[in-house]
Amino acid sequence: MGMATIAGKDVHVNEEGFLTEFDEWDEDVAAELAKNIEVEMTDEHWALIKWLRADYQEKGETATTRRVQTAGGVPTKRQFELFPKKPAKKMAYIAGVPKPKGCV
Amino acid sequence: MKRLLVLGAGTAGTMAVNKLRPLLPRDDWTITVVDSDEAHYYQPGYLFVPFGIYRPEEIVKPKARFMPSGVDLVLGEVDRVEPDDNRVLLMDGTELRYDYLIIASGTTPRPEETPGMADDLGGSVHEFYTFAGATALAEKLRTWEGGRLVVHITEMPIKCPVAPLEFTFLADAFFTEQGLRDKVEITYVTPLEGAFTKPVASKYLGDMLDTRGIRLEGDFMVESIDAEARKLVSFDEREVAYDLLVTIPLNMGADFVARSGLGDDLNYVEVDKETLLSDRYDNIFAIGDASNIPASKAGSVAHFAMDLFPHNFLRHIQGLKMTEPFDGHAxxxxxxxxxxxxxxxxxxxxxxxxxxxxxxxxxxxxxxxxxxxxxxxxxxxxxxxxxxxLPGKELPLPALMSMAGKETADLS
Structure with missing residues (x-):
């Protein structure tokens, strides 16, 4: 756990660089996080990121790629195109929510 | 009379009724268990059947043998739970009413959920998460002459997350003992980044794959299986070719959970992870693999949870706070x-x-x-x-995890 300055803002991050405080997120922070992992944000990216945050607020946990497909309406294939290689991890990183669990 | 209804007489359901029957006075409570299968399978044994270590008949016994007196075992398939009316309907139209419901219907492999996976099942594609699958794989391995063996996990969570690794290690040993190891190329394909879900164990287990000459293909989310060309295709368009694929299909909870509106995306009942009480219904619990608790889907988790559950259940039915929180011990x-x-x-x-x-x-x-x-x-x-x-007797193991004896130097 530590602090980082992202888009001129002091935020709490974990050892992998994920934000740990939901409310420290804003679009400027997200844009810089996206740059860190070389994701070019389009309207489609933003819509998905905002859905992921809203879903996290409602469910208390990060949606898996399966849930992004069934509840969020974005097919897994498309998630891989938008966030190559590791969509679940990359979406969560940019959205300022924890890595999805699923892995226990 | 109060009625306790349990759906599922597998590991968790059987332990639950054996522990609860002595605690609930017979003059006040009936206990009924519903299951569609008369046989109880020792599921950890599925791992050993493919290599001829256990014979199939060694891991199956009649369910009735593990039911204590005072528990009714009903054979039938659940159609749906109607939680607002406190009743369960079976496929044959039987209605079972309850005061408290425990869902213990587990999780099952679903090869049909991945395009192409079921096409060649039993041919060049096998699984060992069912009795029939493990038995068929034993027959296949008895005469298989080598080639590319791919062990594959479709998606997490799966029942017994270490079983695919164990299968891989046992396959390496099996082919070595058969004098075939140099004719078998083994690849371990997983949607996880590494060999296991948790970092420290993942490193140990990953090193063990390395020393056995087993290749790891990580971050692989399968999109489809091309049964004709014998290859796995991922969403990011990687391909892994096989001569023999041993896959762990997508695991899902029972379909009646979804039909009853009680499940998440994979039909797991949404419960509080410390008490196993439904998030929405105060008289419904889910135990064992059927729940969505973020713990391994494994008999040991069901067992440790069942050491605490009876105490909590007894308090809950008296309107008292449940005081023995489960810690997810596996x-x-x-x-x-x-x-x-x-x-x-x-x-x-x-x-x-x-x-x-x-x-x-x-x-x-x-x-x-x-x-x-x-x-x-x-x-x-x-x-x-x-x-x-299964009979619900005590093992000399603490229910909650202890740090005694554990080394923490590897934690970063």
């Missing part, structure tokens, strides 16, 4: 081949660590280290399962 022997095994011990908060696992009068067992004693622990476990665990 404890798994991992077979590594050639008569050795590993042991891991962990919970919601603490990942598997190296060190010692104390066991009064018998142990300690070594954690995350290959020993013969860990193998014998696993071998003995079959007897303990039938004779101690």
């Amino acid at each position: 404890n798994c022997f991992i077979e590594t081949g050639h008569g050795k095994g590993l042991l891991i011990d962990f919970n919601y908060e603490t990942e598997p660590l190296p060190g010692k696992y104390p066991l009064p009068g018998f142990g300690p067992f070594s954690l995350l280290k290959e020993t013969e004693m860990n193998h014998w622990g696993k071998v003995m476990f079959r007897w303990m399962y039938w004779n101690i665990l």
